[in-house]
Amino acid sequence: MKFETSITETRQTIAKARQDGLSVGYVPTMGYFHDGHLSLIRTARESCGFVVVSIFVNPLQFGPKEDLAAYPRNIERDCSLAAQAGADLVFAPGEGEMYRPRFSTAVEVGRLGTVLCGASRPGHFRGVATVVVKLLNIVRPDVAFFGEKDAQQLIIIRRVVEDLDIPTTIKGIPTVREADGLAMSSRNVYLTPEERGAAPVIYRALLAAEDAIKRGERRTAEVLGVIGGVLQTEPLLKPDYFAAVGLHDLEERPTLQGEILLAIAARIGKARLIDNLPLDVSDTVKRIAI
Numbered sequence: 001m002k003f004e005t006s007i008t009e010t011r012q013t014i015a016k017a018r019q020d021g022l023s024v025g026y027v028p029t030m031g032y033f034h035d036g037h038l039s040l041i042r043t044a045r046e047s048c049g050f051v052v053v054s055i056f057v058n059p060l061q062f063g064p065k066e067d068l069a070a071y072p073r074n075i076e077r078d079c080s081l082a083a084q085a086g087a088d089l090v091f092a093p094g095e096g097e098m099y100r101p102r103f104s105t106a107v108e109v110g111r112l113g114t115v116l117c118g119a120s121r122p123g124h125f126r127g128v129a130t131v132v133v134k135l136l137n138i139v140r141p142d143v144a145f146f147g148e149k150d151a152q153q154l155i156i157i158r159r160v161v162e163d164l165d166i167p168t169t170i171k172g173i174p175t176v177r178e179a180d181g182l183a184m185s186s187r188n189v190y191l192t193p194e195e196r197g198a199a200p201v202i203y204r205a206l207l208a209a210e211d212a213i214k215r216g217e218r219r220t221a222e223v224l225g226v227i228g229g230v231l232q233t234e235p236l237l238k239p240d241y242f243a244a245v246g247l248h249d250l251e252e253r254p255t256l257q258g259e260i261l262l263a264i265a266a267r268i269g270k271a272r273l274i275d276n277l278p279l280d281v282s283d284t285v286k287r288i289a290i
């Protein structure tokens with residue numbers, strides 16, 4: 001597996017793979033790998049000839065009071081895990097390589113970036129969209145793989161790629177969970193043992209809402225009541241939001257119909273955790289991909 005920190009050399013390595021007739025799959029990450037990241041890399045390996053993984057903790061997507069400095073990092077371990085999962089190239093640029101002096105361009109994502117996580121993290125999705133467009137422009141992959149755990153991010157990136165005619169297929173990959181249902185996240189490392197014991201309540205709340213919908217409940221307010229009721233059972237958890245919205249526009253409606261997203265963000269100790277369940281609600285209720 002190759003390791004590059006320079007944009008120019010990364011482009012040259014990828015150009016060589018293309019000359020060899022290989023399709024390019026790409027997994028953008030902020031590192032500190034868990035099984036969720038490795039599942040993205042393995043899926044890219046199955047379907048693409050050359051697999052690029054980037055590791056870059058993007059300062060543009062962190063607010064001034066957020067955990068940029070504390071964000072967990074372990075590049076050696078990440079490289080060894082990426083190689084085992086089938087990566088051909090790890091691109092790990094420094095901040096100066098990505099944001100040269102006088103850098104000032106941003107990708108605005110509109111309303112999709114101001115609701116749900118965007119409401120409590122102003123500017124976050126502008127930062128995500130800006131770095132993702134830059135990375136896609138560096139790597140120019142045929143296919144890029146994103147985790148469905150970050151559902152709002154995935155929905156926004158699909159919109160950006162479509163709006164800006166970026167010639168990359170965006171593939172969502174299902175959330176990988178711990179045995180007790182907690183969605184894998186690099187931020188789970190912030191949890192104390194007691195907080196870690198409390199965290200699966202987020203997934204239990206989503207399951208309770210899914211169950212209520214399966215039993216015929218279609219009123220958004222009632223379903224939100226179910227989620228709130230389950231979350232309340234855990235005093236260590238402070239909900240940021242819980243929502244039941246349209247999957248593509250992230251808008252709340254009085255009743256649930258068609259493709260929807262149940263989404264929760266909550267703080268437990270130092271960690272802000274998110275999780276979601278995308279559902280197709282008609283006469284029957286089915287889990288769907290994003």
Ligand code: PAF
Nearest residue numbers: 028029030058128131150
């Ligand atoms: O999901 C992430 O790890 C990041 O938001 C991403 C897509 C790599 C952009 O920095």
